[in-house]
Amino acid sequence: MNRPISYDECNCFALRQAARHVTQIYERHLSAVGLSAAHFTILAKLARTPNLTMMDLADAMVMDRTTLVRAVKPLQRDGLISTEPAAHDGRTFLFSLTDKGEKTFDEAAIAWRAAQDEFESSFGRGRAKALRSELFDITE
Template structure:
């Protein structure tokens, strides 16, 4: 007989629980700007890398393309992100921030910094840095 599952031994459960907790902190701060944490990360990526093809953006976000398309719709609807056909291939769309998207990102960056400071105050700056490095090593 298989022994019962113990959640305190499950890496996936621990990571998802921690992710939900941390996401709540960031979304509390970002909510004042009207963004979710996921939307903020998309805007941040596009702020650093404009004219990004959907496939590259999905890879960078570690998201399925269909999930990314659903996440992009409100950003496009609200005029924060624009998709334009690539010159070399009309089926490839390149995503960039609009002028309004850049303004919203700048406002959201202030809220993000506040969330970052709150998390690091609770968790510890050095521990947070170590945690980020460990987590990035999983996906990098």
């Protein structure tokens, strides 16, 4: 007989619980700009690296393409992201921020900084930096 799962030993449970908690902080701040944390991260990636293909953006976000398509649609609808066919292949589309997307991202970056400061103030700046490093190691 299998022993019952102990949630205090479950990495997945701990990570998902922590992710929900941290996401709530960021969502509270970003809601003033009308963005979710997921939408902000997509805009942030495109602000740093414009003209990404769907595959490159999905890989960077560690998302499957179907999930990314659902996340990108409202950003396209709201005029924050443009989609242009690639010059080398009309079936490949490139995603970039529009002028409105850049303005929204700039406003959202202020809200993001407030969320970042709130989290780091309660968790500790050094601990937060070490945590980010460990978490990025998981996805590399």
